[in-house]
Amino acid sequence: MADAIAYSGLSKTYGRGRDALTAVRETTLSVPWGQVIGLLGPNGAGKTTIIKMTAGLITPTSGTVRIGGSDIRRDRAEAVRLIGAVLEGSRNVYWPMSAWENLLYFGRLKGLRGAEVRPRARRLLTELGLWERRHQVVGGFSRGMQQKVAVAAALITDPRILLLDEPTLGLDVEAARTVRDWIARLARDEGKTIVLTTHQLQVAQELSDRIAVIREGEIIADLPTAELLARHAENRFEVRLDAPLDGLRASIPEGARVSEDGAETRIVLPDADTGALYEFLDRLKESGAPLTAVARAQPSLEEIFIRLVHDEPAGGRVA
């Protein structure tokens, strides 16, 4: 069975000559059915270009995109039938129309009949808490509600693949949480294949089975999320104090990293030598420093991401 998404030698260069800008370079990657892949990268890394090439909205300079085995350029109709998308920087739905009208419109646009669309629209609007306001124009909704309508419109044909480009961008905390919970539910309960781009790395870590980091159009790391975290896990200890370091500096083992945030101090010991740890803890005890935590050091996805985009990739698949 063909993968949900397969990129082969995918490249995109905008413009020509001296003004040419390569947004995506020779990307080859496959996403199996049911997987949630997070595409992470700084602004201008090529994430949106990849998403739009996946949807057939941008023509690649070279290479192919296959959706469920169908080439997005040659078998566009077959390929887009499998896709629903919420695109960044776009309204995605018509603001002068109501939520109900939007869902009916997009359902029919994608080849469904009214009788097929209506029950789905009802279910989606109910689940997203918009049923009572279904006949109000979307332009009058809050940003979070508009994004919910956009998600519902993307799901109206029950597509097997969802392309979500910054789906929580600009949403308040509560709306972002609703959209995030929905994405998690779609992946967990409905087995959707999801390509997600976001700058909120916590969201990516929470939702993605796999993370691909893009830098200047190149995939520099591509691993299952747990493996990416494990590969970058540090065999070190982290000690947290609820006090500034001040007079304790002399007690810190050589090579330790210290970061202070207000009254809190975080000390990462250079290796996993428990002897050194106990020795350091003894010194802290003697000084009466208020210890708040001792744990094995685990960098967050954000730390790993920053290291990857600024340095050479450490471990994992290097594109």
Add this chain to the structure above:
Amino acid sequence: MTRFLVAIGNEISKGLRFAWSERLQILIELPMFGVFILLLGPLLGAGADIVGGDVAWRLDNHTTSVMLVWFLPFMFFYMQVVKMFWRLLAEIQTGTIEQVYLSPLPSWLVIAAGRIVAALIETIVVAAGTFAIVAPFTDIRIDWSPAALLPASMIMLAGTGVSLIIAGATLVWKRIQLVNDTVLTMVMLFSASAIPLIAVPGWWAAIGHFFPLTDGVGSLYRTLFTDQPVTDPWGVGGLVWLIVVSLAYLAAGIAAFGLGERTAKRRGTLGRY
């Protein structure tokens, strides 16, 4: 086939939904055409009187009737081109066009066909309103003939072609309002050579054949005001010019739209303003 019909119905319904939301604008536009005819009518063919400062402000039945046959096709052109341009531009600005392109149906169907039919329905409303405004001022005399359906159909095809050319150009260059206005003005001015109200030089009439409306209006004039059959092949409004020019504009429109679409996708600017 059913999916196609559902999709066309869907686009027409959306187009009319937007037309309804622009009803105030249409209501403002509607009397403009009527007022234009009422003001221009007394001046046409009265050059000497104008120079002498002695214009009789009254409408001539025949002149006004011929003007209507000139103006109503132009209104169709105007509505097709202007509505297609502004609505497409609005979809590009808001980014909804990218969602429309995620349809498995052919893009000419979802982007163009529904909008064309919606604009046609709007035009009928505006044309009826214009007729209703002008009719009380003079006795409109147009001898209706089924033969007029041929030039009317060709005018629709040519108008569709021109709106597709504009749509293709809008996908690529976005802000082409000035081009639209220029095209529409030229179409109107050159189509004047098809009716015997304004004297135009020979070169003007010759060039006029290559504009999309001229022979349509000429053929309508022949059919509705003269004894000439619609099948006469040559001259202004001749069958050969009518069919060749109309179909050529339709073909050029389909090609230009496809080219514009491919260019926008290649440049990555489909949904970028």
